[in-house]
Amino acid sequence: MRAIAFGVTLLLALTALGQSGVGVEVDDVTDNRVNAGMFTGSLELRVKLTGNNLDKATAARVLVKEAKDDRGTSLSDGKSQPDFFPREYNSGTLQVSVSQPARAASSVRVKGTVELLVPARDPNAQVKIDKALSKLDAPFANKTLKAAKLTITPLSKAGYAELMKSRKLDDKKIEEIRARAKKENIPEAEVEMMIGLAKAMEGLDDTPAEGAVILSAKEADFKRVYRVEILGSDGKPMNVTSRSTSTRGDDSIMILQPSEAPPANAALEFTLVTDKARLSFPFDLKVQLP
Amino acid sequence: MRKLALLALFALPLLAQPKVDVTVKQVNDRRTNGSFSQLMITLELPKVPSPDVAASRVLVSTAVDDTGRNLIDTERGEAELEANRSGSMDPKEKPPVTVSMTLKNPDRKAVAVKQIAGEIELFMPSKDPNSVAEIPKFLSQAGKPLSHRALKANGVEIAPLSAAQIAAERKRLSDIKRKEATEAGMTGEDLENYVKTFEGMQLNVEPGDVLVRLKDPNKRIQDMSYIDGKGEVQHLSQREDEGLYIFSTWGEKPQADWKLRVSMKTPKNLARYPFTLSNVPLP
Numbered sequence: 001m002r003a004i005a006f007g008v009t010l011l012l013a014l015t016a017l018g019q020s021g022v023g024v025e026v027d028d029v030t031d032n033r034v035n036a037g038m039f040t041g042s043l044e045l046r047v048k049l050t051g052n053n054l055d056k057a058t059a060a061r062v063l064v065k066e067a068k069d070d071r072g073t074s075l076s077d078g079k080s081q082p083d084f085f086p087r088e089y090n091s092g093t094l095q096v097s098v099s100q101p102a103r104a105a106s107s108v109r110v111k112g113t114v115e116l117l118v119p120a121r122d123p124n125a126q127v128k129i130d131k132a133l134s135k136l137d138a139p140f141a142n143k144t145l146k147a148a149k150l151t152i153t154p155l156s157k158a159g160y161a162e163l164m165k166s167r168k169l170d171d172k173k174i175e176e177i178r179a180r181a182k183k184e185n186i187p188e189a190e191v192e193m194m195i196g197l198a199k200a201m202e203g204l205d206d207t208p209a210e211g212a213v214i215l216s217a218k219e220a221d222f223k224r225v226y227r228v229e230i231l232g233s234d235g236k237p238m239n240v241t242s243r244s245t246s247t248r249g250d251d252s253i254m255i256l257q258p259s260e261a262p263p264a265n266a267a268l269e270f271t272l273v274t275d276k277a278r279l280s281f282p283f284d285l286k287v288q289l290p
Numbered sequence: 291m292r293k294l295a296l297l298a299l300f301a302l303p304l305l306a307q308p309k310v311d312v313t314v315k316q317v318n319d320r321r322t323n324g325s326f327s328q329l330m331i332t333l334e335l336p337k338v339p340s341p342d343v344a345a346s347r348v349l350v351s352t353a354v355d356d357t358g359r360n361l362i363d364t365e366r367g368e369a370e371l372e373a374n375r376s377g378s379m380d381p382k383e384k385p386p387v388t389v390s391m392t393l394k395n396p397d398r399k400a401v402a403v404k405q406i407a408g409e410i411e412l413f414m415p416s417k418d419p420n421s422v423a424e425i426p427k428f429l430s431q432a433g434k435p436l437s438h439r440a441l442k443a444n445g446v447e448i449a450p451l452s453a454a455q456i457a458a459e460r461k462r463l464s465d466i467k468r469k470e471a472t473e474a475g476m477t478g479e480d481l482e483n484y485v486k487t488f489e490g491m492q493l494n495v496e497p498g499d500v501l502v503r504l505k506d507p508n509k510r511i512q513d514m515s516y517i518d519g520k521g522e523v524q525h526l527s528q529r530e531d532e533g534l535y536i537f538s539t540w541g542e543k544p545q546a547d548w549k550l551r552v553s554m555k556t557p558k559n560l561a562r563y564p565f566t567l568s569n570v571p572l573p
Contacts, residue, residue, distance in 0.1 A: 028324040035573035036316035290321040
């Protein structure tokens with residue numbers, strides 16, 4: 001199968017990495033075909049990146065621009081923007097997910113770009129905010145964040161509770177969701193299921209545990225933040241036992257739970273996805289279906 | 291094939307049942323060049339409430355796609371009863387039970403499974419008063435076989451070992467090893483080190499583990515669990531060591547007020563329903 005699937009690497013200039021290009025190689029293909037009411041399956045590709053000096057990249061992701069089976073079925077709208085995935089996880093492999101191809105299809109062609117995140121390429125990709133938790137419920141006043149047009153607010157527990165209260169789904173919000181879904185032609189059953197799920201999830205919204213760092217921002221802003229570290233008094237990243245981000249509408253809340261409460265002088269270090277830190281490599285894959 | 295026929299002869303005599311109504315709830319044709327490439331079909335039995343079924347399995351005798359490919363995986367072995375874990379938020383709700391079968395992937399060119407036939411086996415403890423034995427404060431009964439009508443009816447014997455019995459069992463096993471090693475010519479310090487190493491490994495129990503002698507000649511035990519003081523089920527895992535069984539839990543250690551629950555298959559609570567399906571569309 002690996003011999004059948006092949007990656008065609010196109011080239012982009014990449015002086016900082018000192019390499020000629022980055023390619024994509026299919027490692028595993030799973031056509032998970034499902035027929036269960038409104039649920040259908042998906043085609044999952046596990047891909048390996050090839051090329052020199054990949055170790056200089058902190059994270060990577062695959063953006064699918066076009067995916068079609070050999071029967072002409074389109075398997076992607078080309079809009080999916082997955083998060084950057086750390087290079088040290090899963091032996092550096094990445095998951096690519098597109099819609100279920102036709103049963104009668106025998107191969108699939110996937111085109112897109114591989115993006116590498118190399119923060120060392122941009123001095124503005126790392127932002128350290130000293131005593132970040134000393135002034136809560138007001139956006140960080142930091143030049144680099146401002147220049148990047150990022151508004152991030154550290155929240156107190158009271159600020160978090162207030163925000164959660166304002167996010168609660170009431171009749172008006174539900175009607176807005178239904179109207180928006182209708183406009184976007186989303187099936188009614190799907191919308192009602194999502195509303196039910198969102199209501200059930202509201203019941204799980206617990207107050208974050210002692211020592212949690214709570215950050216609020218627009219979803220689009222958090223999408224441009226690859227990672228946040230809490231730096232202790234020694235300037236080293238603290239052990240964070242859980243990280244979660246929840247989104248309602250355009251607003252997101254990120255909660256970092258360190259294993260011990262951060263000191264009063266704790267700093268936060270943001271790794272940003274900037275244009276300079278991001279490198280793109282086109283790819284074109286033909287994959288034989290199992 | 292001969293082995294299967296022999297197994298059938300010794301299997302529990304089951305309740306003969308008429309054909310059962312089934313509908314296809316889900317078809318999952320997972321095709322991969324990695325692991326777990328299989329076709330899984332989930333059936334719903336509209337007339338059988340899920341809470342009545344503790345476990346189920348599907349024994350498939352025929353499964354063929356419309357290209358003629360046989361979908362029975364002969365290397366897989368006979369399906370085992372799997373616990374019914376589907377629950378409902380509302381205890382008053384009684385949704386129909388679902389059962390699943392795992393087959394080989396059909397041909398990619400196939401558009402349907404032409405025919406599937408076999409039997410659905412349901413384990414329904416409520417059909418027999420001797421299905422479940424719950425032994426209160428079982429820890430206090432160490433040293434003697436647990437007494438319960440259902441255990442007796444099924445020929446099952448469970449005896450938690452007392453500390454003295456465990457010590458005696460360790461000594462017995464140690465003596466056997468010593469004899470074997472002596473007969474093999476081992477003497478002096480080598481012999482003592484050998485026996486000591488063995489003693490460190492045998493009947494190795496962690497705090498909270500319970501060592502039991504267990505006899506189940508008719509293979510009736512389907513599941514065992516603890517019931518804690520609040521009436522919550524605490525799952526236990528069991529492993530065999532030197533002919534004895536060690537019961538372990540992941541979480542809390544068994545307490546004095548805990549019960550031991552043993553669920554058993556009997557001719558009355560195990561029923562097989564024949565079924566056939568034709569032209570099941572493939573996704």
